Amino acid sequence: MFVGRRSELAMMQRRYRRQGYECVVLYGRRRVGKTALIREFIRDKEAIFFTGMETTAQENLDSFSQCIYDFQGGHGTAPVYPDFQAAFDAVTGLAETRKLVLVIDEFPYLAKSYPGISSLLQVQIDHVWKDRDIYLILCGSSMSFMEKQVLGHQSPLFGRRTAQLKLQPFTIFEAQEFFPDMEPEKLAVLYGLTGGIPLYLGQMSRDATIDEDVMENFLDPMAYLFEEPSNLLKQEVREPATYNAIIQAVATGSTKVSQIATKTGLETSACVVYLKNLIGLGIIKKEYPFGESHSRKSIYLLKDSMFRFWYRFIPTHYSQIQNGMAEVAWQRIKPHLPDFMGQVFEDICLQWLWRENAGGRLPFVFDDAGRWWGGDPRTHKQTELDIVAGNAEGELLFGECKWRNELVDQDVLELLLYRGGLFQALRKEYMIFAKRGFSERCLREAAGNEHIHLVTFAQMMHR
Template identity: 45%
Template sequence: MFIGRNQELTALNKLYQEDSFQFAVIYGRRRIGKTSLINQFLKDKRAIYFTGLEEKALENLARFSDAIHAYEDPSYLDGPIFASFEQAFKYLVHLSEKNDRLILAIDEFPYLAKAYPPISSMLQSYIDHYFKQNKLFLILCGSSMSFMEKQVLGYKSPLYGRRTAQFKLKPFSLHDAEDFFPQLNKEEVFELNAITGGIPLYLSLMSPEKSLRDNIRNNFLTTSAMLYAEPMSLLNQELREPASYSSIISAIAAGASRQSEISTKTGIASGALSPYLDNLIDLGIVEKRVPVTEIDKARSRKTIYTIKDGMFRFWYTFVGKRVSFIERGITEPILDYIMKQLPHFMGPEFEKLSQEYLWSKLFDPDLVPEPFVNLGNWWGPDPKEKKQIEMDIVGFDDQKLNGYFGECKWKNEPISADILKTLIYRSSLFPAAKKNYYLFSKTGFTDKCRHLAQQVDCHLITFDMM
């Protein structure tokens, strides 16, 4: 059953209805659902579908030939191979002129381009001289985000400026995941979506009939389960020196956030660490963050690194360092620890959800008087109390006249007035003339907090409202 991606599917079908050449680029991390989206789009449409593999050019050409011949005769199994990719594309020109609407979908295009580097320039030539004159619908898809962004979409690419649409598939949001599990309550879905990183394939492994504890046991703490081995499997597929990358992720999961701290924990020289971190960022596993007030700066001394991918963050927080116990079948104490620490793990996820909520209300004047241009976390010194502090939500409008300040608490207790008082005090560190306050709570607010919120016009938002 296909779930989600309604926006992307609608856009693809709209392009299909256009009476002209189309070139859509679809990319995103592995398991994100790219192939499922393409297959759903191709339903009830005649198409040539081909997947590039990590093999030599001749083997890819043979399978590309098979895909083209199967388009003409679905019962076709084996037959002649085109003499070259050039001959294959000449035949595609013939097919596209003969048919009213031909779709050519090339999945895992980076593998094909690695096996046969001239393919991008060849596509450019055929797009410019032939395909633009007919109704070919070309789809290039890939899991290597850096390749797709630089070698397909980048300005140095032969294909630059020729695509008519691009879709970078993101992990499922909470609302997407709710469609996966209509029988579960919102909190249960939020937790499952967090530990799987919102990846559709991983979500499909979770059973709505089982408790969160049982789903974690069956999918993360069982040695035969896919997710038990998934992080190292992905690192082995994508990177050389997977052990070094695993050490870096482990260090970040253990609290090392600055480059110098990661270097100390891993033993990798600080200067040599940058390429590793860049590769992990390209894969969407790690993210580089700065305080929201320094987003527009070319460099920041306050740069930190965090694990962006939810499944990797969960695995390296709870599973990786306990592999020896799991291999021996000692899982119940680990589960006890995970369930006790899960609210702490969910805290950053709730911060992200709260920020996304405000972005979704950007043009709601009742909640956001003037649209902000930047919104995110902030950390830095408090010159009055002479200590380092962190704030969950800080944002400003274009003129920096309106400031937006928020605190998020994922706890089974109501937010007290003291939390709001601290937020008000910390907002005084910023010069915005008009300050707007927001408290986000899993469970609610105390009466004193509600009273103070009314006085300072603070918006009180519970998880159920989001």
């Protein structure tokens, strides 16, 4: 069953309804659902679907020839075209009498086996397909390749696309479509465990408890997700052991290059290169304090919360898991789950803010949002804010996110007001997000100030 991706499908459908040539470049990290999106899009259309393989140019040509042959209703093994130019000419012929979708999935693999394919496509587009009713989709998981070799200024294909789509993991609101009747708190934990990746969400059970889902999917040596991060890295990088060490260092609290270098025993300059590659894979992100995009206070965090969970907890319990002690491992991991969920909840709160912002349901429309950390000039200590959102007009919103079973009390609100006082702004709004709710004292204080907004997780998930 296909779930979500309404806006992405709508964009692709709008392009399809146009007459003439279209080229959509679709990319995103592995397992995010690119191929599923394409298959849903072409379900009711005439389409040739070819997947590039990590093999020779000849084998890719053989496969492409077979795809064209199958589209024409051929049976058995296809006659192979002498070269890709001849194959593209055949596609042109098929598009003379119909609107035709041509999908080249895993385009980076094809380009690696045949480096001239981008230039060949450029010529084909410029001299033939731009006057045909052809809808070309170029899809790939190597984000650095797609951004540089397909979308980049130096690429032969630069300027040939009519749209591009970087597919992101699901938000929690899209994940809710997987489990429409699930209790929100359980959904939030499953969302954190899977990082919003559709394939991983599909591994989770609607009926199992959190304990059962974790033990069946992460703490079972035969489970798909038990080896998934390692398998994913082996597909993408040449030195998986080094990347494993870096990811684990970040997952366990090393967020600065110097800390990561010390933890892994690598040179700082080497760390920077590895981190850049991990950013390109969508596993790690480089974050700056809100409003300080050129600050030297940047830190590295795991962008993918499934990787965050796996690298924080699985390696340290690996021997127990391999020896059938999943229950013991889980009892040691479980007390740390609320702390793990803290960052997940911050991500969820940001998603909610962006959604409400787009709908015009906030006190003002903000342009950017993120975390902030820095020095407090009054105490001369480091402090931080979970969320700061603002705009060019000088309006700021400060947010605090609390994933805990206890009701949020007045002290949390007072601290948020104090930290907001460290900023100069024409207008300030304060928002606290709570897993369970707020104490009577907190509610009373907020009731007397129109700039204070208290939001429960249940309210966030209700719309």
